[in-house]
Amino acid sequence: MIKKYPVAALLLLGALPYSAAYAQQAARAAQKFMAEDGTPALVRFRPETPAYTLSQGRQALVEQLQLKAEDQMLHSRTETDGMGFVHEKYNQYYKGIKVEHAAYTLHAKQGNVESMSGQIERIEGLKTSPAMDAATALRYALAFVGATQYMWDDAVEEAGLKQMENDPTATYRPQGELVIVRNDRNPNPGLHGKPTLAWKFNVYAKAPISRAYIYVDAETGEIVLQDAIIKHVAATGTVATKYSGTQSSATSTTTGGYYLREATRGLGIETYNCKKGSSYTTAVDFVDADNNWTEYANTNFDNAALDAHWGAQAVYDYWKNVHARNSYNNAGAKIRSYVHFDDTPGDGKGYENAYWNGSVMTYGDGYTRFDPLTSLDVCAHEIGHAVCSSTANLTYSNESGALNEGFSDIWGAAVEYYKAPNKATWLIGEDIDKVRPALRSMSDPNAEGQPDTYKGTNWYAGTGDNGGVHTNSGVLNHWFYILSVGKTGTNDIGSSFSVTGIGIDAAAKIAYRTESVYLTSSSNYAAARTYSIQAATDLYGAGSTQVTAVTNAWYAVGVGAAAGGTTPPPTTSTYCTSKGTNVSYEWIDLVSLGSINRTSSKDAGYYNGTALGTSVTAGSAQTINFSAGFASTAYTEYWKIFIDYNQDGDFIDSGETIVSGSSSSAATISANFTVPTTAKSGKTRLRVVMSDVSATSSCGSYSYGETEDYSITISGGTALQEVAVTKSGNELDLIGSGRAQVLDVYPNPATDMLRVTTPGNGPVVAVSVTDLQGIKVLGTQVKGGQLNVSTLAKGIYMLEISDGQKVFHQRFVKD
Incomplete structure (x- = not known):
């Protein structure tokens, strides 16, 4: 619906x-x-x-x-x-x-x-009527997942869900919801990150096991985002310590013996036996005659159930006693655990995974890589995902997904320290991993292939593992370790640091307030820094030793500046890279500000002009001039100009974007800005970015265009850490003159002929039409500015046209 x-x-x-x-x-x-x-x-x-x-x-x-x-x-x-x-x-x-x-x-x-x-999202002119209904979109979603069986195909599981939810209408079958979401999967810089009208489905696959929110473009059927609900441990491995020995664990008694159930913590904690199968519905109780569970250390690993049951109780106690949180949802939710789970019953191999599926805990017995995955910090880690889903609900991809994984590791360490301080708090999975000494090390992430510095050694920039969520979580892990115990050293980007630890208890309180109060689902590392500083300020006061430690711990892992502004300004290597990959058709040919006055041709996508500089005074009005050079056609270019006013090594703070707008002119453009009185005195960076894609930011590579860096020396500033202004610079709607250079097609929808106008009325050198499956339609050509579509079946198509320099895309509908 x-x-x-x-x-x-x-x-x-x-x-x-x-x-x-x-x-x-x-x-x-x-x-x-x-x-x-x-x-x-x-x-x-x-x-x-x-x-x-x-x-x-x-x-x-x-x-x-x-x-x-x-x-x-x-x-x-x-x-x-x-x-x-x-x-x-x-x-x-x-x-x-x-x-x-x-x-x-x-x-x-x-x-x-x-x-x-x-x-929040800035959305303009987005069409809000879907081109396809939910049923059609679901077919695209299921084709993307590609499972052989889904939970709603199993009548036993469907009946079990109705019983579990006490709702006769409950079903695993996905019900579509129309939403707007960022396109996170399209590599095209013009589409990546763009708000898109999409159908959202909760797809729970039984074979192979997966559960995720799948977002389908409501116009094209493209999958724009996959947000995993089941966070697979085995992707890079999230496991915990070996069994914790003999412990006291609450159980329940009934006719015939004692069960692994208890009713005093929230709505209860229950542990079940999947009997090496994949069904929750047919799972049974573990039963012991005398409540002395000593005979379960057998070849079937039945003692793993005792770890899961005791671990769930320990995790509940930690959240209740330390953070006053009543179960993962803060409303006493029942914690159900299922052990001896196997997604491929009968193959003779144990399931090498553990996960929270959005409702229950699921544990495999392991096989080649792992022992049974039911130890304490696995429990804490996975229930930590449940806490996250009830608080920040961090999207499980890229930096927000790395934060999601990192917070679960934090809770694994914190619970282990709380309940079993004799264990190796800062190692993750050191006892059940049969191959490596540990899966992750919070004290030395590099030792297990993770980065300890933001975008430093081992930082993963690919698309696998949901954008490296199990790898890049090492930065948050190391921040928490440094905040807890302290550290002195030099990080991967050459920044020397010395942090005095505040103890794991105080660090955990700050982390929890950051996650539960401030973070949102799309937060990244920069946001985590800002919000954790605010959380520490709430808890311990502005200027406290805890606030200083939080700030300096982030500096130690390469995120933001050190506290107090006593650290020397970042070196050139501190700033993120920004570069155009193609300067065949356009480039920056002029930047002029004060004594900076440089005209040039193309510079291979990036020019380091930091040896050139000018001086400005805080509070002064300035004018910057700039222009684009073109090989022939003057395409629409998007200009963004930044000044790092607080010298923290980035351009993301308030007021640091001094120009943002577009132009299709080769003429010189002028823009006025005022240097904030709160800018920090000293030498800093000016960055000029010109791209043919509006979403291009201050960091990263993009297709067509160029970036140039220069130096600015500021005097008379008040040297605040953050720039306190309410308007973000000279944000112009349109700079210069000229019509936007886009591919025009009309009428759209079309029945017989589709009129096509190329940017600047340029030539049509090559034409391609594909359907939603990516299959090319043969025999298409543009004659006299028209494309004959009369023979096409009704539906949505993608038109691709080259003018000999660039390639342009536009969707059209055949009625």
Whole structure:
């Protein structure tokens, strides 16, 4: 069904009338920390001069997030923590359709909003009517998953779900929900990361086992995102210590003996035997006659069930006693564990995995690589995923997925330290791994193939393992280790650091507040740094030793600056790389600011001009001139110019984007900006990026265009760590003049003839038409600016045309 909320049902956030004086007060009070896409990740207000009361939350969201009439924020829930903070959470909607992973929270104390944090999407002109229905989209989703059997195909599992949920209508069969989500899978820079109308399905496959949210482009059928619900340990391995010896564990008694069940922790903890099968429904109880479970150390590994049962109780106790959290959902949810699970029964091989499937714990017996995966930190790690799904709900891909995995490792270490401090707290899987000394090392991630520095040695930049979630989690793991015990050294990017540890208990409290209060589903490492500093500030006060340690631990792993600004400015190698991979058709041919005045031809996609520089004064007005060079056709180019005002080695802070706009002109463009009075004095970096893709950021490679870096020396600044401004520079809607250079097709939908206009009315050198399956339609050509589509079957097609220089794409519909 289409979940499209009527406007009347939402908290509408459009333009609101308010006094100019009040707006100025709000602007003075606000300190903004920006995400990489230029949206506010954290807005902080001075408690002594509150800008908004909680009852003015609507106004706060509109003004500080600069929301438009199409944007709506729907209140999802309100939470109160032990520190007296009230957290009002909102989900973003665009024209009544939910925007996945876009949420914002107001944090208030005594009725005054002290800060607000989250992630929003800037969406413009997105079509909100799907071209295909949910049934059609589901076929694309199932073709992508490619399982041989699904849970809803098994009548026993369907009946078991109805019994488990106490709902006669419950089913595993996916029900489509229409949402807007970023396209995370398309490698095309013009489409990657672009908000897309999509059908969302919860697909639970039984053979082979998988469960994930699958997002299908509602126009093309393309899979735009896969967000795993089952986090497979064996992908790179998430296992834990060996069995924990003889322990006290609560059980229940009934006619015929004692069961591995207990009812005093939340709604209960229960452990079942899958009997080396793949069905939860046919699983049975473990039963012992005298409640003295000493005879289970056998060749069948039945003692693994005792570890799972005791481990689940230990994990529950940790969350309840340390963080005052009642089970993983903070509402006493029952914890069910299933051991002796095997996804391919009868093959003689144990299942080498353990996972949280979104509802229950599942453990295999291991085979070649592992012993049974039921030890304490496996329990803690997997239930940690359940905690994450009830709090930050971090999307399981790329950096947010690495954070998801890293937090589960943190909880594995924290629970083990709490319940079994004699174990190797900082090693993950050291006892059950039959091949390696350990799967992961939080104290030395490099030893097991993980990075200990952001984008340093062993950093994974590919698409496997959901974007390296089990590899790149090493950065968060090492941050937590350094924060807990301290460390002195030099990281992979040449930054020397010395951090005094604050102990694992304080570090865990900061980590938990970061995950449960501030992080959102799309958060990355930069956001984790910002939010953990805020969490430490909440818990221990601004300027505390804990805040300093959190900040310096992030600096130690290559994320952000050190505390206090006492560290020398980052060297050139600190900054992320940015480069165009093709300069055949366009490049930067002029950058002029003060004594920087450079004209050039193409520079292989990147020019290091940091030897060239100019001086500016904090608070001064400046004008920068720049222009593009073209081989022939003047294509539309997107300009973004950045200055690292606080000298923390990146361009993501508020106000550091001084120009953002587009132009299809080769003429010189001028833009004005003001150097903030809060800029840090000293030498810093100016970065100019010109790309033919609007989504290009300050980091990474892109297809057509060029990046140039220069130096700027600032004097008279107040040397704050963060730049406290409320407007992000000179964000122009259009720079220069000229028509956007895109491929035009009309009418669309078409019945017989499709008229085609190339950018600049250029020539048509090559034509290709493909259907949604990627199959090329033969015999297509453009004559006289027209494409004959009369013989095509009804449906959606992709048109590809080259003008001899660039290749352009456009979808069209044949009626």
